[in-house]
Amino acid sequence: QITLKESGPTLVKTTQTLTLTCTFSGFPLSTDRVGVGWFRQPPGKALEWLALIYWGVDKHYSPSLETRLTILKDTSKNQVVLIMTKMDPGDTATYYCAHRRPPSAGDWFDAWGQGIPVTVSS
Amino acid sequence: EIVLTQSPATLSLSPGERVTLSCRASQSIHNYLAWYQQKRGQAPRLVISDATNRATGIPARFSGSGSGTDFTLTISSLEPEDFAVYYCLQRSDWPLTFGGGTKVEIK
Numbered sequence: 325q326i327t328l329k330e331s332g333p334t335l336v337k338t339t340q341t342l343t344l345t346c347t348f349s350g351f352p353l354s355t356d357r358v359g360v361g362w363f364r365q366p367p368g369k370a371l372e373w374l375a376l377i378y379w380g381v382d383k384h385y386s387p388s389l390e391t392r393l394t395i396l397k398d399t400s401k402n403q404v405v406l407i408m409t410k411m412d413p414g415d416t417a418t419y420y421c422a423h424r425r426p427p428s429a430g431d432w433f434d435a436w437g438q439g440i441p442v443t444v445s446s
Numbered sequence: 447e448i449v450l451t452q453s454p455a456t457l458s459l460s461p462g463e464r465v466t467l468s469c470r471a472s473q474s475i476h477n478y479l480a481w482y483q484q485k486r487g488q489a490p491r492l493v494i495s496d497a498t499n500r501a502t503g504i505p506a507r508f509s510g511s512g513s514g515t516d517f518t519l520t521i522s523s524l525e526p527e528d529f530a531v532y533y534c535l536q537r538s539d540w541p542l543t544f545g546g547g548t549k550v551e552i553k
Contacts, residue, residue, distance in 0.1 A: 361542075371482075371490065371533055373542040386541045387447070420489055430496060431537060432480050436489035 326350035328360075328421050328437035336411050338446045346404040346421030346437060353399045354379050359424035360404040361433060362395065364417040372417075376424065377404055411444045418442070448472055450534050452545035458553040461526055467519040467548045469534035474514045478538040481510060481519045484547075485530045493532070494519060524550070 332344035344362070351358060361376040375395040376384045385393050394407040404421060418441045422433040449472040459465055469479065477497040482490035492501040494510035497517055507522040521528055529552050534545040 370546045371484075371535075371544045373535075373544065376542070384540055388541075422489075430499070432492060432495045433490075433535075434492045434495075434501065436491075439489055 326423050326435040328423060328435060330419060330421050330437045330440040332419075332440060332442070334441055335443050335445060338412060338444060340411050342406075342408045342411050342415070342442060344406045344408075344419055344421075344440065344442075346406070348402050348404070348421075348423065350435075351423060353397055353402070353404070355426065356380075357426035357428075357431075360397070361422050361424055362404075362406045363420045363422065364415075365420070365439075366414075366417040369417075374408075374419075375406060378424075413444045413446055416442065416444050447541060448475060448536055448539055448543050450536055450543055450545035452532075452534060452548050454548060455546070456549045456551060458551050459524055460553045461524050463524050465521045465524055465528075465550060467532055467550075469512075469517040469519070469545050471515045471517075471536060471538075475536045475538035477513045478536055479510075479512070479517050480535045480537070482533045482535060483528075483530045484533065490533065521550075526552075 328348040359378040362374040377395045392409045396405045418439040420439045421437045423435040451470045453468045479497045481494040484490045498510045509520045511518045531547045531549045533547045
């Protein structure tokens with residue numbers, strides 16, 4: 325069974341850096357083309373994809389946020405970390421991480437964490 | 447960036463009714479589209495992948511169709527647990543993009 329859980333601060337101040345950790349189980353990130361993605365959802369609004377990291381060195385970022393985002397993995401700890409700099413009240417949202425199946429199994433996000441609400445205060 | 451437009455924004459329906467949700471892409475995305483269901487306060491749940499494939503554990507009343515730019519999610523007979531927001535997601539090109547969602551609410 326695949327599980328993921330987000331952790332980190334739920335309140336940050338404007339201009340600060342947000343660091344979120346996704347701790348997962350049920351799959352090794354060393355499996356070829358398995359990935360972990362990060363998403364967010366402002367209150368009452370649609371989902372937005374932020375970043376994705378694969379086994380190996382492949383990483384992808386949302387172009388609108390690329391200069392502020394870094395995604396890292398620690399395969400020994402089964403963790404993926406998202407770092408977002410220069411936080412703004414517009415970044416207030418629930419942040420999710422999700423498991424991406426390898427292309428051989430359909431290449432979609434099929435398991436999600438419960439989400440972590442993050443509020444940015446000015 | 448590929449834009450996904452979902453319509454309508456809201457549907458008010460009764461249990462037992464048939465519902466059809468639309469997702470239109472700004473350019474061809476072949477069949478690289480998925481549908482997600484999200485209930486209030488919960489994470490998204492994969493319903494349909496590659497436009498037509500039901501995900502594990504999804505009831506047969508859910509079906510997906512379409513290719514290219516026009517896609518449809520159909521629920522043949524609404525059950526109380528189906529009232530939720532549905533999002534489409536494309537993986538044809540970077541960045542991954544979602545539609546704005548369709549809320550299926552109880553009439």
